[in-house]
Amino acid sequence: DTEVTQTPKHLVMGMTNKKSLKCEQHMGHRAMYWYKQKAKKPPELMFVYSYEKLSINESVPSRFSPECPNSSLLNLHLHALQPEDSALYLCASSLGQGNTDTQYFGPGTRLTVL
Amino acid sequence: KNQVEQSPQSLIILEGKNCTLQCNYTVSPFSNLRWYKQDTGRGPVSLTIMTFSENTKSNGRYTATLDADTKQSSLHITASQLSDSASYICVVSPRDDKIIFGKGTRLHILP
Numbered sequence A: 001d002t003e004v005t006q007t008p009k010h011l012v013m014g015m016t017n018k019k020s021l022k023c024e025q026h027m028g029h030r031a032m033y034w035y036k037q038k039a040k041k042p043p044e045l046m047f048v049y050s051y052e053k054l055s056i057n058e059s060v061p062s063r064f065s066p067e068c069p070n071s072s073l074l075n076l077h078l079h080a081l082q083p084e085d086s087a088l089y090l091c092a093s094s095l096g097q098g099n100t101d102t103q104y105f106g107p108g109t110r111l112t113v114l
Numbered sequence B: 001k002n003q004v005e006q007s008p009q010s011l012i013i014l015e016g017k018n019c020t021l022q023c024n025y026t027v028s029p030f031s032n033l034r035w036y037k038q039d040t041g042r043g044p045v046s047l048t049i050m051t052f053s054e055n056t057k058s059n060g061r062y063t064a065t066l067d068a069d070t071k072q073s074s075l076h077i078t079a080s081q082l083s084d085s086a087s088y089i090c091v092v093s094p095r096d097d098k099i100i101f102g103k104g105t106r107l108h109i110l111p
Helices: none
Strands: A004-007 A010-013 A018-025 A031-037 A044-050 A053-057 A064-070 A073-079 A087-094 A109-113 B004-007 B010-014 B019-025 B030-038 B045-051 B056-059 B062-067 B072-077 B086-094 B105-110
Touching: A004 A087, A010 A018, A018 A031, A018 A087, A031 A064, A031 A073, A044 A064, A044 A073, A053 A064, A073 A087, B004 B086, B010 B019, B019 B030, B019 B086, B019 B105, B030 B062, B030 B072, B045 B056, B045 B062, B045 B072, B072 B086
Parallel strands: A010 A109, B010 B105
Antiparallel strands: A004 A018, A018 A073, A031 A044, A031 A087, A044 A053, A064 A073, A087 A109, B004 B019, B019 B072, B030 B045, B030 B086, B056 B062, B062 B072, B086 B105
């Protein structure tokens, strides 16, 4: 299995809703990432998990809450989001957190906040 | 300041033609450079990766070059196909810092 999967593909939510994005990989990768990508912009790093521990939080608002239940799964819990949070949310994984390791991206979740 | 600049911002070519995309960077110390292809609304897919000592890397009709002295890279696409329509992102990894994404080149292939 050489892919990163993300669910759901699309999500529409109101500002008072609570939802979660899910990411899964079975490549034995020990680093997992969440990125946010607005239209026609490059991905922006949000969080990095290394060996199931949060290693980087790029000053992301607390309405985004990551969780890594095990080495294959990465969740992003969403609560009280704003319309400007609408974007493509990408999950990625790599063998390790080192910069020599290629990051493999999932297909993304298209999030719309009403 | 570590930066990655890509040109052109967008490019339109006819199916079957070749094209070359450019990436200039000011990242130092340099670890490696990757080219990704991203279809609209999808995640980026890695095409090539090159370290300091590598000058060229091919992946099918995609050929990437790297000049570490001038800090320039190019991605050449041969005999373009409609499925090549996508954004191509240059990603540079410093040795001791997080990776840096270029803004991408949006390529449109017309039949």
